[in-house]
Structures are given as C-alpha cells and as structure tokens.
Amino acid sequence: MTSYLNFTPDSEGFFGEYGGAMLPPPLIPHFKELTEAYEKVSRSPEFLDELKYIRKHFQGRPTPISHFRRLSEEAGGAQIYGKREDLNHTGAHKLNHCMAEALLAKHMGKTKLIAETGAGQHGVALATAAAYFGMECEIHMGEVDIKKEHPNVVRMKLLGATVVPVGEGAKTLKEAVDSAFGSYIGQADTAMFGIGSVVGPHPFPKMVRNFQAVVGEEAREQFEEMTGGKPDMVAACVGGGSNAMGLFAGFIDDEDVALYGVEPLGTSSNLGDHAATITFGEDGDIHAFRTLVLKDAEGNPAPVNTIASGLDYPGVGPEHAHLHKTGRVTYTSASDKEALKAFYELSRLEGIIPALESAHAVAWAMREAKNHPGKNILLNLSGRGDKDLDYVVDTYGFGE
C-alpha cells in the first residue's frame, strides 16, 4: 500500500477536516468493535490470504484493462483505456468491498448483513456475499429505484436477500441509507452494516477504500505492462466515491498522474437538478460524518437528480472532500445527456454496454481527449449496463 494510504485517515477517521464518526451513543460500542476488528484483520495473513483466494476463484480477478481504440479515434486526441470492473462477478466494482466486508463480519461472528442500495449493484453484491458465506441479508432500497432498477431487485431476491422498500422523501438513495441505519441500530449485536461506498462514519470510508484499492493496484501493474508507463490521467465517476478511490489508490502518490472525479450534473446546474456535491456543495454533516453536502434553504440535504441511481446522493465520501480541498484530485461533471451519449457510443464502438454511472466517466474522457493528443487516459469502467437496459430503451430508445 502506498504511503498516502498508510497515513490517511488519522486514527479518528479524519481526512483533514472531513470524516469522523458522529454516532448516536448506542452505536458507539458497535463501531469500536468494528474498528478494532478491521484493524486486526487488515494485518492478518490468514484474512488477507482468504480474501485473495476469493478475489481470484470467485470474483474472477484480476479484471483486465481494455484499450478503447475506436472510442479514442472517435473522440480524437488522447488514447482512452478502461479498467474493466464490469467484468468483476455481479457486474460492478461493488463486490470488491462486499466480499471483504462479509469476510470481516464472519470473523466478528455476525450472522446478518444489512445495507442500503441505489442502483441495486451494491445490494446485489452484498446479497451475493451473504449467499457465499451463508448469512442473512437485508437490503433497503427507495421505491423510485426499485422501479428503475427492476433486474437488480429480482437478482437480490433470487440470491436470498430481503428487499425492504423505502417510501419516505424522494424514495431514493439517501432515504434508503436512513432506513438501513435505523434497522441496523436494533440488530447491531448480530448484524453488520455493509455500507455501499466510502461514506458513513469511521471506519467505513477507510475500510471500503482499502478493500477497493485492489482495483488501482492491479491497474497500475497492468497499465505498465500494456504501455510501458503510467497513465497521464486517471478518471472515475463519483457517487459516494468508492470506485474512484479504488482506482485512485494505485496512483495517488504519483504527482505526475492527474486524477479526475466526474460528478453527475443531471439536467442542469440548478439545485435539485443534479447530484454534483463537490462542485456545488458546502461543508456539512450527513449520515454521521463531516463532508461536503448539497443543502436546501433550511440547511438540510437537498433533493438530488441524476439519470444514474448509483450517483444520486447529496453527500460524498469525506476523502473526496479532502482531496478536492488539497487539490490532488480535480472534480468535474458530466450531464445526463452526455452520459447517455457515452452509453450508446461505448456500446456501438467497443461492444461494451456500460452502467449509466460509469458512462459519466466515459463521457468526461470523450470530452477531454481532444485536448490531450499523445496522452493516455485510464478510466474506471465501474460496472456493466444490464441493469439500465430497460430504463434506457423504454425512455430514450436505441440512440441515434
């Protein structure tokens, strides 16, 4: 692990001024137990060997890097490469931290996993991990997302999970997190919260980042093998920020590699029309940690909107807020329209149907490539688009 990763966050879970754990008193002992267990297993050769075995023989890792030749030609300028997390078992990067979280839960003697899901990718991944380890699984999901991401709801149920529909507020990801945390509080003795991104109170942002770092570690080696060097630019979409932190982890100590996080600009830059938290947010607290937050006039988390359910969150991982503040990562955005165009183009030009979330990173690369002839861009193709097919085709057709 690189030196930045070894020293960040601090022992209280702070990335600079962001992060921490503002927990209700009944949860404090449970988070202490989780932190201690994580710190112990992360140094245990037995745990790390078991995880390595799972990654190779169950998840199908390492996932490859593909050179998107036709997409690069179409964009004109930089050469675009993608780390193929769509080929990770269950079709997205989420399984990387879910298998590790479930393995940790097993080491802690827990028998149940609870979590929220937006696009359903995290829910499917956690349900898969629960099935693998023979655990119970309870997934909370907003009613709007249940309708939009129907195939993933079916998958979770087939995998044996209980899907709890959430009908409060906007009925999307933020409300699903509220509901899942509420349920966890009553079952913390026997259950573990398997959070879906680098968000939440300490130790989740650190733990999930480190479990996702396998993406960046592999990518660094593979890119070197493929091209003889490092990428000039590395990019990923940012919802909570786990696929981005996973890929960034491999390059964060390389000052000559520029890192880019791509947020969802939705339909416009007006509050309520997007979920670009770093671009437009302000300091605040959400779900028991300090970060950047999109706030309404009363200072509460604002309604958010994006075509990609998995990016639909008015907060962001505290490490991203920190990396924005230090300037190590540049945060930018792509609109629904750009993401949709990228969705169709990657499908037709490369034979890969991306998740709408990942399509934001593809859209950014296509926009940016022309400004960087002779350079290489590596993006995280964080997931495949099977879950989005019905929604996209029913709403927008087959593209031009």
Ligand SMILES: Cc1ncc(COP(=O)(O)O)c(C=O)c1O
């Ligand atoms: C394929 C895919 N990519 C990205 C995300 C966003 O999550 P994160 O920002 O934590 O990577 C999701 C969330 O559901 C997803 O399904």
